Amino acid sequence: MSDLTGKTVAVLGGTGPQGRGLARRFAAAGLDVVIGSRGAEKAERIAAELSEAIGVTVRGAVNADAAAAGDVVLVVVPWEGHAELLTELKSQLAGKVVVDCVNPLGFDKQGPYALAVEEGSATQQAAAILTESRVVGAFHNVSAVLLEDPDVERIECDVLVLGDEREATDLVQALADAVPGMRGVYGGRRRNAHQVEAFTANLIAMNRRYKAHAGLRITDV
């Protein structure tokens, strides 16, 4: 499988619950992690808190510097600023594996629902903007609550990894495999990313019905 040794993982939007939770788990697994945010001060503060909580150094930087530092760059920002941020960081992200983790969802009084995306999905939008990067979709369906809970030792779920370049999807599967309990599973091409992003709406509906932190496992794989 792909070797993550010596690679730096950057998490853009790493100060929100999902990004912070993923950064925590990757750092705890021994990977070199830098979290990015819009402001350097906030990124450094959250990184310092995280480092203290897990006893491993996590760095913080503005998104552009985090993107430049990462060999693998996760995008965990709100859907609203997604296209704009990626357009700004196109040159920093060139030549890299970019992992889009964004779920374009809306909420109303009936609960969550999937938003229509012109390009088909957040992952496809990222690929349309970042023409010099290898864009993979992954980590859409992982509970931020579980990722951030220090009492949860194993994240028992499968991470569906979507992409069109085998080397890139293998690397991201290895990244998921690095977290105890988590498993990276190839989930299809980028054009089939929409339903995986949108499925997070179903998981939220399940969480409400069952008072759970629902996740996915794939059987027979």
Add this chain to the structure above:
Amino acid sequence: MSDLTGKTVAVLGGTGPQGRGLARRFAAAGLDVVIGSRGAEKAERIAAELSEAIGVTVRGAVNADAAAAGDVVLVVVPWEGHAELLTELKSQLAGKVVVDCVNPLGFDKQGPYALAVEEGSATQQAAAILTESRVVGAFHNVSAVLLEDPDVERIECDVLVLGDEREATDLVQALADAVPGMRGVYGGRRRNAHQVEAFTANLIAMNRRYKAHAGLRITDV
């Protein structure tokens, strides 16, 4: 939970692999099952073969008669004839729980992909046509190969059940629960059915990559 005692399960399109496989499992679980097809002769022939294979009587009838006989009616027909068939059977399906199991998928040289559906999903299309029925989406992600394999005793997967009426989704969850290994899980409202239908494209991609019959399990529920 909902009581299926004395209820008849009709499977429209019950002569194809998916419908035949579901009919087999429901009949083996002790439910009264009738399979529907476009032609009575074919439906009766497949029903007779199935009855002999599992040692339990399954009836066969034209789709209209099967729809009239069923208390719960599964729709397992090809996407191409979906709207037309439901429009024809609207009066037979009035007042019933209709379970849409259809996955609108396309295939090209890159594999499977989700088709765009004007109403949002097959389930929503069914609900738009069958205004006098309670329409639920379910059984989208279950492998026909496993359902039809006489050596597979347990169907180890979760069935996501999508609908807007609690009594109807509870009934369909109970229907899934009747099959050994299978579990019905509430998966959200009908407006979130698209991604569950489309996810079958991802499962097919996984089947190709891993030489598997992939299915879903939901964790923490």
